[in-house]
Amino acid sequence: MSISSDPKAWIAAILILCLYSFLYKENPVFRFAEHLYIGIGAGHAIAVQWNNLKNTAFLPLFRGNMMMIIPIIIGALLYTRFSKKYVHISRLCLALPVGLGIGLALRGLPAAQILSQIRATLVPLNNINNFLTVICVMGTLSFFFFTTKQTPVVRGFSEVGKWTMMVTFGLTFATAVFGQMAIYLGALQRVLGTWLGMIK
C-alpha cells in the first residue's frame, strides 16, 4: 500500500468520501461537497457557454461575417421573458429553435425510425432469435390495437406483447442498477487505487 502524494488524488478521494458519508446520515460535510460540486458545475457551464458564444458568434462577427448579428439579436431577445410587457417577443424567438429542432427530427424520423426498423424486423424465421423478434414485435403492436375487436387471437398476441414489455422494463431497470454500480466502482477505484494505492 502506497498512499498517493498527488494533491489532486487527495482532493478527489476526500470529496468522494464526503459525498458517500450521506449513506450514514445527512451531515454538513456531505452538504459542503454537494454545494461545491454544484457551484463548480455551474461555473464550468458558464465558461463553456461563453467560449461557445465567442467562437461561433462574436469572433465570426468581428471577422466580418455580419450575418451573425441576426442570431445574436434573436438570442438576446430571449431574455425579454423577464419583462411582462415584452414577453411575447421571447416566445417568437423561442419558436424558431423549437421549430428547427422538430423539423430536423421529422426529416430523419421516417427513414431512421420507421422504415429501417420495419426492414430490420422482416427477417427469415430460421433461428430462435429471429422468431422471437417477429413474435414480440407483433405482440407489442397488437397490445396497442384499441380500435380492433378483441378476438381471442388479438388478445393472445397482446398478452405476448404485455410480457415482452415487462421483460424490457425489467431489463432497463437492471441496466440502470448496473450503470449506477459502475459509477460507484469508478469512485471506489479512485479511493482504493489512485489514493490509497491498494490496487495492484
Added chain:
Amino acid sequence: MLQKLQSIDRRIVYLLFFVVTAVPFVRPVQVPMQIAEYTKGTYEAMEALKPGDFVLIDVRFSPASAGEMVPAYSSMLAHLLKKPGVRVAWFVTSLSGAIYADDGIRMFEAAGKVYGKDIAQMGFLAGEETAIAAVSQDIFKAFPSDSRGTKSDQLEVLKGIKNAKDFALVLNMSDGGLGPLGWVRQANMPFGTKVISLLSQVMVPSAIPYYQAKQVVGLVSGLQGGAEYEQMLGTPGRGMASMGAQTFGHLYLVALVILANISYLVTRGASKGGRVK
C-alpha cells in the same frame, strides 16, 4: 429471523456491499467474460480505419458518469492511437464533455500527435441534434474556429473534409440524451456515415434496434463494454479490474432481492393466519 431481516439497518446493507465490492479490487478475482457482438462490431470498424481517414468524436458525458464511461473511452482512444495517420477531431454536445475532449487531446499529444495537423478540439455546440445536423452538413460553418480560437480553414486536420460524407467514422460517447439517434437521423441516413456509440449501460437496450438495423456499426456498453474492449485490445485496465467487483456486487444484490422476496412472502402468509418462526 425473517422479521429481523426485514428491519435490518440499511447501513449494514451498505457496509456489506462495500466489503463485497472492495475485496475483489484488493485481491483480484478472474471472472469469465463474453464479448458482445456489438462490441466486436466497434472493434472491427475501428480496426478497418486507414491512414488519412477522418474520425469525429462527439463527447456527451459528464463527470457524474465518468466511472462508467472513461475506461471504454480511454481504450477506444488507445485503439485510435494504434492506427497510423488517422486524423481525429473532437466536438462536444454537453457542457462538461469538454473536460474529456481535452483529456483526449492531452493523451494524443503525449503520444506525439500534433494539434492542428493530426488532432483538433472543435469545442461545444448547443442543441444536440441541431448541432449534429449542422456539423454533418458543413463542419466549417458549424465551427468557424476551434476551441482554441484558430480559424477552422487553417486546421490541417480538416483538410478535404466538408460534411458527414467525408467522415470515415463518428464516435458518439453518450451518457444521456439522444444517444446514437441524432447521428443516425442526421448523418447515417442522409450521408451513409458509419456511427459507433459508447453508451451508459442503461441506454444500450434502446440503442440495440439501431445496431440490428445496421444504422450503427458498433456499440460499447459502459463499464462492461470497456472491459470487453480492453480484452480485445490486449491492454487490461480499469474496466477489466472492475469486473470481479461488479460480479460480486451483482450476486450480492440478487441475493438481497431473493431474501427480501422470501421474507415478504412468508410474513404475508403469516399475516393471513400462518406463523413465522
